[in-house]
Amino acid sequence: MSDARCALWFLAAYLPMIALTPPMHALHRRWGLAVPVVLAVLVALGDAARLWADxxxxxxANYLLMWLAVHQLGFAWHDGRLRAPAGRLLLLAGLCGLVLLTTAGPYxxxxxxxxxxxxxxxxxxTLALLCLAxxxxxxxxxxxxxxxxxxxRPRGPAGVDPGGLPGRRRRPPPPARLTGRGRPAPRAGTPPPTGPGCGSGRVPRGRGR
Structure with missing residues (x-):
């Protein structure tokens, strides 16, 4: 039973976040990236109350506040407020904060x-986990x-139709196709062959037989 509880720990944060999505999205539309910043400050205050003030x-409250802060980043990414330049800032700030908190701090x-x-x-x-996120x-x-x-990127070996079924090869070009009698099909504009037996498709029999 304890193993099952450990495997489903995320539901304790996931289900309340889903229930709070409408009001949190409304806060995002009004205040934007200020919302996760305020939530991060509240996480830091919760750590201070627990670790220093006993x-x-x-x-x-950090069980909810920390994951809500991460959840708000998804809103900002979806509406275009977070792009590659903001990604560099998040990566550097998160790594620097994580190193500082785990070396000089109590985390x-x-x-x-x-x-x-x-x-x-x-x-x-904790705030350290938020920095990692x-x-x-x-x-x-x-x-x-x-x-x-x-x-x-288009992928696949040469001669394979990416839009077709797996392993289905493209049809050969018209000059390489064979007629029903096993002979190559003539190119477009080529005059029909002439001579004995060419019109009927039968091999002419030799004389004397």
Missing amino acids: VPHGGT PVSMVAEPGAAVQNTAPP AAQAGAVLLLHDRGGRWLR
């Missing part, structure tokens, strides 16, 4: 749950256009 359940290097650890980056989610989103934005061009 507030009971101080970072519990562990591991981004997965570690049983018995005093501080974890996933339970509840921002860096990954930036890398995806940088690779988006290049990956799209690579996927749109």
Whole structure:
């Protein structure tokens, strides 16, 4: 039973995000990228309340706030506010923040749950985990256009019709086709052959037989 709960942990964040999508999208239409910035600040305040002020359940809201911040980046990408230049900024800021928080800060290097650890980056989610998500989103934005061009390239061996069935070869050009009697078809504009037996398609019999 515990293994099943571990495998379905994401539903605890995914289902509330789906339910909050309409109001969060309305906030995005009004305030744009300011929404994930404010959510990131709230995540940092939750970490401070839990790690430095020892507030009971101080970072519990980060289970929702951190993933909502990442969810808002999807809105910004969809309406064109996040492109490759913003991807560079996200990647650099995320990596720098991640290195700083895990070396000079109290956050562990591991981004997965570690049983018995005093501080974890996933339970509840921390600012360090948000920095990792921002860096990954930036890398995806940088690779988006290049990956799209690579996927749109025509692929397949020579003689294979990309729009046809797999392994179906293109029909040979007309000069290479054969007639029903096994002879090459004449080119367009070529006068019909003349001579004994050519009109009927039968091999002329020799004389004397």
